[in-house]
Amino acid sequence: MGSSRGSLSLLYAVRSVMIVASLLCGIGAFILFLEFGEATGLTWIDVFRAVLILISTMWLAWGAMLAFVGMTSRARPPEGVDDAPIRGRTCILMPVYNENPQDSLSRMAAMEASLREIGDPAEIHFAILSDTRDEAIAAQERAVFRRMVAECDGVGRFFYRRREKNTGKKAGNIADFITNSGAAYDYAVILDADSLMEGETILKMIRRMEAEPGLGLLQTLPKIIKAESHFGRAMQFSASFFSPVFARGLAMVQGRTGPFWGHNAIVNVRAFAQSCGLPELKGAPPFGGHVMSHDYVEAALLARNGWTVRLDDDLEGSFEEGPENIVDHAKRDRRWCQGNLQHLRIIGAPGLKPWSRFVFVQGVMAFVAPLFWMGFIAASIAAPLLVTPPDYFPVPGWPFPQFPQSAASMAIGLAIGIFGLLFLPKLLIMVRACLSGKAKRFGGSVRVVLSTLWELVLSSLTAPVLMMFTIRSVLEVLMRRDGGWPTNNRGDGVLHWPEAIAASWWIVVTGAVGLLAAWRLTPELFLWLLPVGVPMMLAPALLRLGSLPSRGALMITPAEQSPQRVIQLHDAVLTRWGVDTQSSIPVAAAPARDGRGEGVSPQAPRCHGLVG
Amino acid sequence: MTDEAILRVGASGGEFAVPHAGRGVSDEACALPAAPMPMPLQTIEAETGLLHRLLRRLRPGGQARASMDVGA
Numbered sequence: 001m002g003s004s005r006g007s008l009s010l011l012y013a014v015r016s017v018m019i020v021a022s023l024l025c026g027i028g029a030f031i032l033f034l035e036f037g038e039a040t041g042l043t044w045i046d047v048f049r050a051v052l053i054l055i056s057t058m059w060l061a062w063g064a065m066l067a068f069v070g071m072t073s074r075a076r077p078p079e080g081v082d083d084a085p086i087r088g089r090t091c092i093l094m095p096v097y098n099e100n101p102q103d104s105l106s107r108m109a110a111m112e113a114s115l116r117e118i119g120d121p122a123e124i125h126f127a128i129l130s131d132t133r134d135e136a137i138a139a140q141e142r143a144v145f146r147r148m149v150a151e152c153d154g155v156g157r158f159f160y161r162r163r164e165k166n167t168g169k170k171a172g173n174i175a176d177f178i179t180n181s182g183a184a185y186d187y188a189v190i191l192d193a194d195s196l197m198e199g200e201t202i203l204k205m206i207r208r209m210e211a212e213p214g215l216g217l218l219q220t221l222p223k224i225i226k227a228e229s230h231f232g233r234a235m236q237f238s239a240s241f242f243s244p245v246f247a248r249g250l251a252m253v254q255g256r257t258g259p260f261w262g263h264n265a266i267v268n269v270r271a272f273a274q275s276c277g278l279p280e281l282k283g284a285p286p287f288g289g290h291v292m293s294h295d296y297v298e299a300a301l302l303a304r305n306g307w308t309v310r311l312d313d314d315l316e317g318s319f320e321e322g323p324e325n326i327v328d329h330a331k332r333d334r335r336w337c338q339g340n341l342q343h344l345r346i347i348g349a350p351g352l353k354p355w356s357r358f359v360f361v362q363g364v365m366a367f368v369a370p371l372f373w374m375g376f377i378a379a380s381i382a383a384p385l386l387v388t389p390p391d392y393f394p395v396p397g398w399p400f401p402q403f404p405q406s407a408a409s410m411a412i413g414l415a416i417g418i419f420g421l422l423f424l425p426k427l428l429i430m431v432r433a434c435l436s437g438k439a440k441r442f443g444g445s446v447r448v449v450l451s452t453l454w455e456l457v458l459s460s461l462t463a464p465v466l467m468m469f470t471i472r473s474v475l476e477v478l479m480r481r482d483g484g485w486p487t488n489n490r491g492d493g494v495l496h497w498p499e500a501i502a503a504s505w506w507i508v509v510t511g512a513v514g515l516l517a518a519w520r521l522t523p524e525l526f527l528w529l530l531p532v533g534v535p536m537m538l539a540p541a542l543l544r545l546g547s548l549p550s551r552g553a554l555m556i557t558p559a560e561q562s563p564q565r566v567i568q569l570h571d572a573v574l575t576r577w578g579v580d581t582q583s584s585i586p587v588a589a590a591p592a593r594d595g596r597g598e599g600v601s602p603q604a605p606r607c608h609g610l611v612g
Numbered sequence: 613m614t615d616e617a618i619l620r621v622g623a624s625g626g627e628f629a630v631p632h633a634g635r636g637v638s639d640e641a642c643a644l645p646a647a648p649m650p651m652p653l654q655t656i657e658a659e660t661g662l663l664h665r666l667l668r669r670l671r672p673g674g675q676a677r678a679s680m681d682v683g684a
Contacts, residue, residue, distance in 0.1 A: 159642055160642045160643075178651050179648060179649060181646065181647050182647065183647035279654065279655075279656065281657060301654055346657065348658030349655060
């Protein structure tokens, strides 16, 4: 009881410090900017820009605070839980929707094999929940499924169900499973079609659920794997190297009102059924209709009903795959943007925990923040058109001008502060990894330093382009329009020049017009705007080059250096099924460790041979 | 069409070279267990928010009345 009170006090203290620190950063930037504006005579446009700076800086500071909290705290896994006997029955759910069945089902086969390797001590079933609309793909799903079941002797363990109508999309798919079969299970591990989890991790999750009956949902931190392109590998490195620190901060600050990211998580089926029946929102999409970003809402509803929702960032062995190019990333963001803005309808739902409402606000801010930055830049360029320039001869007849006091140092200080909030967390994570020895897992200290600096360069170049895609997404949602991205259906994710140009010509035009306007209207800002304008003008090249295969020695991740056992098993299943893995991971060349200190062969035997 | 043929043709035009499709696994055996569990729909939209109340009051013929009338 005392310990619970202590951890609650710590939680409130951390939240308060983070909120106050972010507010102070924002207010500091606001005041600095106003003083800077006052030097040339304060106008309404200065106040407007100062407000934009206030909001943007607060948002940046909040992200930096998450990293600082993450760096200064350590996950404390529950003691004496990870080897307890398992009593409940679990179903691993893989919702699929027109995905390549060999890709998704091979992951399920690998997870099953991973469980068998560690003795398979629990009653765990696997269910493919198909919402596939394409009949031919559905036929393939069934064929691959039958083959997998036969190979693994999995009758009674593997299940396949296809819905006639995909009402409610993924949330509806899961709800359909719960309402028809939920009573047969205590827990459900919810995956995506590209999810992959170690058997040991799945068992740990189940044990933690059993040890804490009030736990409604346990989220793991999935790491991106199998990226091939420059952009994909940068994201993969970022997700492996930086994200765990931010996730630690998030776990600290969210406490029992934790996040749900829709996959690589386990739920208590009874809690989920009791709390997460999602109705359609009134009105038409994008703000009405079925709930798109259902995971945030489900987490909030579980917390509303008194269930704990927790992010256990100490759990390793949780993986997913990411987009290989900026266009695919933007397409995914478009969907998330619409879903998060839809939460504006839900923030006021009765009975939600205040922190859940705050999480909704953060989700909205993640997409709206670029609008504030762009508004600030546009207002700065257009300022001479909107206000009267300062009068350097205020005294009639007096021949000598009165120049305003220079406030350049203040402006530079403000810029350094803002860039510091952007870059400092990543640089500190880099230093910490080098000092703690964690860098070895990422190729050593030298590679980590170079990879971090290269990641900062790449993310700085791509940030203005991604910002434009996000702004377009938000505007489209606000105008109730659907996005229209050029599609890229090839498996390798390589964008050719025509596709890259078609996807980003409007960003080039916007960047060129912006720089031209700055050159004419506010030449003193021109140099400052180059880091934003030049990447925008180079957008097609960034899209194209970012999508090309990466063979560099930088951005190495532990999963690339020594793939975890389930990744090896997955590759082995794909090889056995005759699928070209196209992997840069040298699976066949270098036997890797499986985390237990033993060298294991990448050529895993079939399911039958894995036990005993 | 056999499983082998289905796998090789593919909807997307791609060929899947699966050496042996599973046979002898019936669809019935792979159906999920029937074990219904109720999942009541939740209230997720604000009905009593300030803005909502205001809009209802402003709406012509709206049911909500001015708070002065409530006790009358």
